[in-house]
Amino acid sequence: AAPAAERDLTDGFHLVIDALKLNGIDTIYGVPGIPITDLGRLAQAEGMRVVSFRHEQNAGNAAAIAGFLTKKPGICLTVSAPGFLNGLTALANATTNCFPMILISGSSEREIVDLQQGDYEEMDQLAIAKPLCKAAFRVLHAADIGIGVARAIRAAVSGRPGGVYLDLPAKLFSQVMDAEAGAKSLVKVIDPAPAQIPAPDAVRRALDVLKSAKRPLIILGKGAAYAQADEAVRALVETSGIPYVPMSMAKGLLPDTHPQSAGAARSMVLKDADVVLLLGARLNWLLSHGKGKTWGAPGSKKFIQVDIEPREMDSNVEIVAPLVGDIGSCVTALLGGMRGDWPAPPAEWTGAIAKKKEENLSKMASKLGKNAAPMDFHGALGALRTIIKERPDAILVNEGANTLDLARSVIDMYQPRKRLDVGTWGVMGIGMGFAIAAAVETGKPVLAVEGDSAFGFSGMEVETICRYNLPVCIVIFNNNGIYRGTDTDPTGRDPGTTVFVKDSRYDRMMEAFGGVGVHVTTPDELSRAVNEAMDSGRPTLINAVIDPQAGTESGNIGSLNPQSGIRKK
Numbered sequence: 001a002a003p004a005a006e007r008d009l010t011d012g013f014h015l016v017i018d019a020l021k022l023n024g025i026d027t028i029y030g031v032p033g034i035p036i037t038d039l040g041r042l043a044q045a046e047g048m049r050v051v052s053f054r055h056e057q058n059a060g061n062a063a064a065i066a067g068f069l070t071k072k073p074g075i076c077l078t079v080s081a082p083g084f085l086n087g088l089t090a091l092a093n094a095t096t097n098c099f100p101m102i103l104i105s106g107s108s109e110r111e112i113v114d115l116q117q118g119d120y121e122e123m124d125q126l127a128i129a130k131p132l133c134k135a136a137f138r139v140l141h142a143a144d145i146g147i148g149v150a151r152a153i154r155a156a157v158s159g160r161p162g163g164v165y166l167d168l169p170a171k172l173f174s175q176v177m178d179a180e181a182g183a184k185s186l187v188k189v190i191d192p193a194p195a196q197i198p199a200p201d202a203v204r205r206a207l208d209v210l211k212s213a214k215r216p217l218i219i220l221g222k223g224a225a226y227a228q229a230d231e232a233v234r235a236l237v238e239t240s241g242i243p244y245v246p247m248s249m250a251k252g253l254l255p256d257t258h259p260q261s262a263g264a265a266r267s268m269v270l271k272d273a274d275v276v277l278l279l280g281a282r283l284n285w286l287l288s289h290g291k292g293k294t295w296g297a298p299g300s301k302k303f304i305q306v307d308i309e310p311r312e313m314d315s316n317v318e319i320v321a322p323l324v325g326d327i328g329s330c331v332t333a334l335l336g337g338m339r340g341d342w343p344a345p346p347a348e349w350t351g352a353i354a355k356k357k358e359e360n361l362s363k364m365a366s367k368l369g370k371n372a373a374p375m376d377f378h379g380a381l382g383a384l385r386t387i388i389k390e391r392p393d394a395i396l397v398n399e400g401a402n403t404l405d406l407a408r409s410v411i412d413m414y415q416p417r418k419r420l421d422v423g424t425w426g427v428m429g430i431g432m433g434f435a436i437a438a439a440v441e442t443g444k445p446v447l448a449v450e451g452d453s454a455f456g457f458s459g460m461e462v463e464t465i466c467r468y469n470l471p472v473c474i475v476i477f478n479n480n481g482i483y484r485g486t487d488t489d490p491t492g493r494d495p496g497t498t499v500f501v502k503d504s505r506y507d508r509m510m511e512a513f514g515g516v517g518v519h520v521t522t523p524d525e526l527s528r529a530v531n532e533a534m535d536s537g538r539p540t541l542i543n544a545v546i547d548p549q550a551g552t553e554s555g556n557i558g559s560l561n562p563q564s565g566i567r568k569k
């Protein structure tokens with residue numbers, strides 16, 4: 001046994017771990033290295049789940065989506081300077097998406113960094129992180145670790161959730177202090193994300209506007225999915241009888257097959273609705289900023305917005321009824337005011353939507369279900385759509401251009417928080433990080449549907465998936481390139497700028513690490529391979545050959561490509 005004097009001491013390493021554990025944080029996503037290698041080792045020894053990645057950005061994306069799934073801040077742990085910067089991309093993305101996350105990075109010696117004397121991995125990380133996240137803190141003394149971690153947790157999850165940076169200089173970890181004083185210095189954060197009750201007159205105003213509607217619409221955003229107020233949201237939709245459209249990560253909050261879902265008539269309802277209730281959704285580019293031809297005649301809309309962030313109101317267009325508070329409290333308050341005789345929306349409106357839905361769904365059905373090779377996107381997605389229907393508790397991770405746009409509309413979701421995708425930035429590279437965290441946090445099977453280009457950003461993490469033996473099945477829609485596999489270099493020197501090695505065998509990457517690799521060319525083969533993977537739970541990568549001609553430039557958002565006035569004749 002250790003001498004008494006030693007038993008009574010603790011250090012920075014242990015205080016960080018104890019502070020996290022005290023607050024119910026049990027998982028760390030990171031990449032080891034100086035000065036945090038021992039922190040990871042010790043955390044594992046103390047019973048935390050420590051998932052070591054191959055690149056910090058993927059670990060950061062994992063932490064971000066863990067935050068979305070659990071409402072606890074996901075933790076990403078990195079080394080200093082370059083490792084920190086890699087993690088920072090994910091932290092900025094988490095902040096943009098309103099996911100709670102804490103990036104903890106080791107840093108070099110303050111004295112040397114601040115005098116810019118050229119330390120190992122010298123960088124003023126705190127200053128760099130600050131503008132890119134919700135809050136940033138540095139802890140210099142072991143006795144302050146408890147407060148530092150508490151502040152980071154509260155900043156990440158309270159109000160609008162987001163990313164927090166916690167800077168821990170190397171010297172902090174080895175600082176020693178009296179164990180009892182150390183334990184007393186830790187803070188258990190009480191009520192980290194307090195309910196925010198909306199003001200009664202704001203609730204009344206919202207209900208008055210909603211009641212006046214002839215063509216009402218609810219838009220469910222990922223804020224509503226995050227809030228985990230699933231029953232209340234369902235009750236609001238069903239009690240009001242109002243048609244709704246889910247944003248992509250709110251799909252499944254109510255099943256996409258719900259009779260009130262207007263997802264298949266999206267263009268029509270956005271254009272024709274007269275009152276729109278936004279529930280945890282922002283009027284950003286994904287909703288054409290609430291104006292323009294997507295939204296019909298100018299001035300034809302009234303917006304009611306439910307959001308925890310007061311400053312979101314009027315960010316793009318006038319909000320006639322802002323309702324500030326958390327989704328659960330706001331939705332419950334709205335429901336309270338609907339009791340009794342809430343009028344159903346006019347049958348003319350719901351009937352028109354039903355008709356449009358039917359038209360669009362039968363148009364889509366005719367594209368699905370073909371068992372042809374080479375596959376086009378719809379052929380392959382038809383197979384995956386059936387798989388999610390039969391396995392509604394599986395988690396779908398999705399990125400790519402065409403692979404994303406088409407999967408979003410083809411694959412119905414049935415349960416909340418089962419669709420994880422590129423989010424607010426429409427960013428590529430979230431795939432493997434999201435898939436790994438989804439498997440780790442939920443224990444459910446994960447189906448990652450990836451464009452071949454999108455997969456490349458995080459593909460090395462297939463080793464991580466194999467190492468932790470996670471139930472992740474990756475399907476790569478391999479059309480030989482970005483958007484399409486057909487570009488050529490006009491000068492004949494190099495490959496075209498958007499193409500990859502033709503007929504690549506991504507499945508062999510998975511085999512290299514002991515997972516299952518499958519090469520498929522038809523929807524039937526694809527379906528068989530995915531079902532097998534989902535049944536076995538073994539790490540699997542399916543290389544699904546898609547026609548290189550299939551796909552459109554930039555998917556649905558080709559209009560965002562700048563067009564030169566010179567070329568346009």
Ligand code: ADP
Binds near residue numbers: 161223247423
């Ligand atoms: P989507 O992309 O699905 O439209 P956004 O990320 O644009 O969703 O919007 C989510 C919104 O939800 C943000 O404005 C955020 O402030 C809000 N939000 C997040 N969590 C909550 C919550 N618990 N209660 C209310 N609003 C929330």
Ligand code: MG
Binds near residue numbers: 452477478479483
């Ligand atoms: Mg491609």
